[in-house]
Amino acid sequence: MAVELYSEDFDPWALVARAERDIPAEARGAASVFVGRMRDFNEDDTVTGLFLEHYPGMTERELERIVAEAESRWPLLGCLIAHRVGDVRPGDALVLVATWSAHRIAARDACSDILERLKHEAPFWKRERLADGSDRWVEKNTPGF
Amino acid sequence: MTVTVHYFARLREELGRADETAELPTESISVGDLWRHLHGDAPPERLMVAVNQEQAALDTVVRDGDEVAYFPPVTGG
Numbered sequence: 001m002a003v004e005l006y007s008e009d010f011d012p013w014a015l016v017a018r019a020e021r022d023i024p025a026e027a028r029g030a031a032s033v034f035v036g037r038m039r040d041f042n043e044d045d046t047v048t049g050l051f052l053e054h055y056p057g058m059t060e061r062e063l064e065r066i067v068a069e070a071e072s073r074w075p076l077l078g079c080l081i082a083h084r085v086g087d088v089r090p091g092d093a094l095v096l097v098a099t100w101s102a103h104r105i106a107a108r109d110a111c112s113d114i115l116e117r118l119k120h121e122a123p124f125w126k127r128e129r130l131a132d133g134s135d136r137w138v139e140k141n142t143p144g145f
Numbered sequence: 146m147t148v149t150v151h152y153f154a155r156l157r158e159e160l161g162r163a164d165e166t167a168e169l170p171t172e173s174i175s176v177g178d179l180w181r182h183l184h185g186d187a188p189p190e191r192l193m194v195a196v197n198q199e200q201a202a203l204d205t206v207v208r209d210g211d212e213v214a215y216f217p218p219v220t221g222g
Contacts, residue, residue, distance in 0.1 A: 036222055052221070053154050055214060058198035083221065095222045115222060121200065123193075123214075124221025125154035137155040138220040 001071065001079045003063040005054070007086045012096040015082055023078045023100050030104040032111035034097045040090035042128060042138070049129035050088040059083075062122045070099070070114050074106040081114065083124065146172060146209035148179065153216035156192075160184075176213060177203030191218055 002019065012035045020028070038050050067079050078100035084092065097115045101107040119141045126138040148167045157163050167183060176196065180188040180203075194201045195214040207213055 054221075055151070055153060055195070055198070055216070058195055058214070061198055062200075119219075119222035121219065122221050123153065123195070123216060123219050125217065126220045127154070137217070140218055141220050141222065 001067055002081070003060055003067060004080075004082045005060065005085050006082060007084075009089075009092045010082060010084070010096075012082065012093045015080060015096060016098050019078055019080045019098060020100070027102065028077050028100040029102045030107035031098065031100050032104075032107040034095070034111055034115050035093060036095040036115075038088050038090050038092050038094050045128075046131040047090065047128045048131055049090075050094075051127040051129070051135075052083075052085045052088055052094070053125045053127070054083075054085045055123040059085075059123050063118065066114055066117045066121065069117075070110045073113070074099075074101060074110040076101050076106065076110055079110070079114070081118065083118075083122075085124070146174075148174075148207055148209070149212045150179070150183065151212070151214040153214065155217050156189075156215055173206050173208050175203060176201055176205045176207060179207055179213060180215065188215075192216075193218060 016033055040047055063081050076099055080098045082096040084094050097111050099107045099111040128136050146169050150165050150167055152160050152163055176194045177188055193216050196205050197212050
């Protein structure tokens with residue numbers, strides 16, 4: 001189980017491969033992985049960059065709490081959250097949630113639950129840089145997409 | 146009592162500061178009343194709060210040495 005924050009671009013698939021090495025292959029019947037990347041558009045505007053602010057200390061604690069609650073609800077063999085902070089460019093990975101379990105429902109439901117809780121509870125804030133050079137804070141995550 | 150206060154994101158920019166220390170003559174205060182003491186008005190709508198780096202509410206009680214944070218809705222992921 002791991003929670004990791006990155007201030008520079010990270011390779012989510014390398015992190016998945018690394019985490020899998022700690023879980024016996026014959027036990028982990030199911031893996032569920034979500035990778036979120038920065039788009040170059042939002043609300044019909046071209047976005048050229050993103051600044052991700054966080055609350056050092058609390059952000060990690062909140063993510064660890066979210067993982068612990070998922071572990072208490074589903075029989076997980078492994079769980080990894082990676083999240084970017086600081087200045088981000090379009091195409092960079094923003095978030096990785098990966099879960100492993102013996103069976104698909106636990107892996108898939110836990111992955112989905114962790115992601116939604118992260119988006120609504122973990123202290124991160126996005127500020128977008130637009131093509132005209134102006135900045136704006138993102139007021140809310142896109143619901144239901 | 147002495148309380149450390151943090152602000153984040155749009156709130157930090159609007160207030161023009163990220164941190165401050167509050168000195169109060171009482172032994173405890175609610176998170177909402179601490180905001181009124183510091184800013185002279187009611188807490189803004191949709192304000193999120195934390196005490197000692199854990200999610201809290203406006204009626205959560207703050208005591209000497211606590212760390213309080215005020216921030217807008219989160220937008221990670």
